[in-house]
Amino acid sequence: MLQLSEIWIYPVKSLAGISLQQAKVTERGIEHDRRWLLVNEEGTFLTQRQFPQLALFQPSIDDEFLTITHRKDIVEPLKVSLTPPNHHEYVQVKVWDDTIDALEVSTEANEWFSKALAMKVRLVYMPEDSRREVDKKYAITGEEITSFSDAYPFLVIGQSSLDDLNNRLKEHVKMNRFRPNLVFKGGEAYEEENWYEVQIGKATFWGVKPCARCIMTTIDQESGEKTGKDPLYTLSTYRKAGKRVLFGQNLLVTVLDTIQLGDSINVISTKKLPQFEIEVS
Known part of the structure; x- marks a missing residue:
């Protein structure tokens, strides 16, 4: 069973986030x-x-x-x-x-x-x-929009994915390094990157593109300081596709509603991703 376990917003881009119990889903996030x-x-x-x-x-x-x-x-x-x-x-x-x-x-x-x-x-x-507007290559209708996010209105990450990463790190990192909007518990590590159509509560989302990660993941969100090459380096050793290091899934929304912690997640359909190119950057 997949269940929504965290909801986050970042009202001012790149400032700290706010944890919510429930949230209104809009077309731009x-x-x-x-x-x-x-x-x-x-x-x-x-x-x-x-x-x-x-x-x-x-x-x-x-x-x-x-x-x-x-x-x-x-x-x-x-x-x-x-x-x-x-x-x-x-x-x-x-x-x-x-x-x-x-x-x-x-x-x-x-x-x-x-x-x-x-x-x-x-x-x-x-x-x-x-x-x-979002990149039309990954749009559903061609009319989807986002806010001041990097590229897409929603980012989802599974707790199992973070747990798997932390098992490979010398020092564990928190989920806030990756600044998701939605976190869920249950399921397999990285399965969200294969989601295509998914329902969270009564809202419906489409997975459009795994999230390429950057140097921001190396910044401790409590101290505001860079802590070294990890977790980006370790991710690059096993989560690399081409030149991009992937962690999490970008989503668009097709059915708007209010979501809340504990909502069940129903994966309606999935899609296969290209085989990962394993290399160390």
């Missing part, structure tokens, strides 16, 4: 997931790849506000309204090769993050009328 983004003066997105200290910023959400604190208390908490900014002066920001329409949140938010990071940055928000 779980509600509030990666709807905010930090960009530099040129409008290019910031991530832990270049700035691992972003992991030290902890968001929380209530009915009205997104509140952000710093784990070392170097600044007072910042409160940002969950209601989108009330102006329509779009700025264009870049996430990888995508140029996206966004709204600058506020001068206060810009100054708060700039002070905390000791560099000039801006906080922007993706409004409902900003539509960022």
Whole structure:
């Protein structure tokens, strides 16, 4: 039996995540997931790849506000309204090769993050009328969208997959190294990477592409520091396809609903992946 065991959102891309008991599934991801983004003066997105200290910023959400604190208390908490900014002066920001329409949140938010990071940055928000399409090679209808995520609206990982990886590591790592939205218990290690159509509660998802992993997996999410080559190095010795190291499955959604911890997972159909190329990077 497969069962949903964790739900995570990351309201501001590359900041710490929030664990949820239940969540509303929307077409661009779980509600509030990666709807905010930090960009530099040129409008290019910031991530832990270049700035691992972003992991030290902890968001929380209530009915009205997104509140952000710093784990070392170097600044007072910042409160940002969950209601989108009330102006329509779009700025264009870049996430990888995508140029996206966004709204600058506020001068206060810009100054708060700039002070905390000791560099000039801006906080922007993706409004409902900003539509960022996923790669059409992996789309279902060609109309699927995502938020400020790297590429897809949902990422699922099985606890068995992490357990198998940790059995190969000298020092165990937590699931938060991989920043999933959905975690499930039960089943075989890495089986999620073969999912094609799957139902979680009453919501239906399609597996479109295993997730290629990067250097962010080597950053401890509690300390905001790089801890060495693992777990990426060890993954590369047995989870490599071509030049990509895979861990987890990207999903698109076809039936929207609310999901909650303990929901059963029904794998409706699977697909075979290309044979892994075993090599050490």
